Amino acid sequence: MTTFLVIGAAGKTGRAVTRCLTSQGAVVRAAVRSPERAETAYAVGARSISVVDLATGLGLDEAVAGVDGVYHLAPNVHPDEVAMADRVAGAAARAGLSRFVFHSVLHPDDASMPHHLRKAEAEKVVRTHLPGATVLRPAAYHQNLVGPAVSGRLAVPYSLDAPFTNVDLEDVAEVAATVLTHSGHEGVTYDLAGPEVLSVRDQAAVATDVLGHRVEAVRVDVAEWAAGPGATLSPQARADLLAMFAAYDRAGLVGDPSTLRRLMGREPRTWGQALSAV
Numbered sequence: 001m002t003t004f005l006v007i008g009a010a011g012k013t014g015r016a017v018t019r020c021l022t023s024q025g026a027v028v029r030a031a032v033r034s035p036e037r038a039e040t041a042y043a044v045g046a047r048s049i050s051v052v053d054l055a056t057g058l059g060l061d062e063a064v065a066g067v068d069g070v071y072h073l074a075p076n077v078h079p080d081e082v083a084m085a086d087r088v089a090g091a092a093a094r095a096g097l098s099r100f101v102f103h104s105v106l107h108p109d110d111a112s113m114p115h116h117l118r119k120a121e122a123e124k125v126v127r128t129h130l131p132g133a134t135v136l137r138p139a140a141y142h143q144n145l146v147g148p149a150v151s152g153r154l155a156v157p158y159s160l161d162a163p164f165t166n167v168d169l170e171d172v173a174e175v176a177a178t179v180l181t182h183s184g185h186e187g188v189t190y191d192l193a194g195p196e197v198l199s200v201r202d203q204a205a206v207a208t209d210v211l212g213h214r215v216e217a218v219r220v221d222v223a224e225w226a227a228g229p230g231a232t233l234s235p236q237a238r239a240d241l242l243a244m245f246a247a248y249d250r251a252g253l254v255g256d257p258s259t260l261r262r263l264m265g266r267e268p269r270t271w272g273q274a275l276s277a278v
Contacts, residue, residue, distance in 0.1 A: 102133055165196065168268060
């Protein structure tokens with residue numbers, strides 16, 4: 001039975017990947033940053049827990065020992081992402097692993113978004129250690145807006161008419177599990193985009209139809225966001241997200257769904273389907 005280390009297993013993406021891997025009969029060792037996060041990983045099927053400090057690398061060599069592959073996702077907009085990727089991929093290489101999946105982002109080379117550029121640099125670092133690593137570049141998740149849609153208000157600090165090809169988290173997790181458990185994906189980079197080009201205004205209209213109650217689309221002033229939700233973030237994370245909002249304002253975030261469609265052998269889930277699953 002194959003065993004995979006899922007880094008960030010207590011987060012929403014890590015939980016989804018863990019569920020998909022265990023549903024396919026794989027064993028998951030969950031890497032979490034503190035023992036308090038263990039129950040969250042166990043609840044979605046993790047068999048064992050490794051406490052790992054990505055900032056120092058403490059616990060990484062023990063975590064990768066005896067596994068067949070690694071799924072690595074860094075904390076969101078983390079300033080040390082490149083060094084974290086170096087530590088994780090280095091540990092995997094020292095352990096003799098060849099199956100490694102790095103979770104990147106759609107359009108990592110977009111210079112207008114600093115955290116995207118860190119993903120691009122992290123991709124290079126990973127492949128320096130592990131040339132056969134697989135890179136996944138997902139678009140933004142449907143699930144980021146499902147809760148707000150249910151509450152009746154999609155409030156965002158960028159243009160309501162900017163285009164997006166959002167992707168379903170469960171589809172991304174399914175692909176992650178597939179490339180971890182099957183050969184033929186070595187050294188390949190996959191863009192993972194959803195099947196529809198929708199603006200936030202479009203998403204509100206679809207949500208109104210699917211959920212049966214009015215969902216409004218509201219543009220929030222970036223200063224209001226910075227003084228509200230953004231105030232809880234570090235200055236660097238806040239600046240990264242403000243740059244992202246400005247980039248979204250100009251061009252949204254659009255990708256080609258054909259790769260995701262091919263990898264799954266079916267149509268990717270739509271925004272309406274994500275809402276219907278609530």
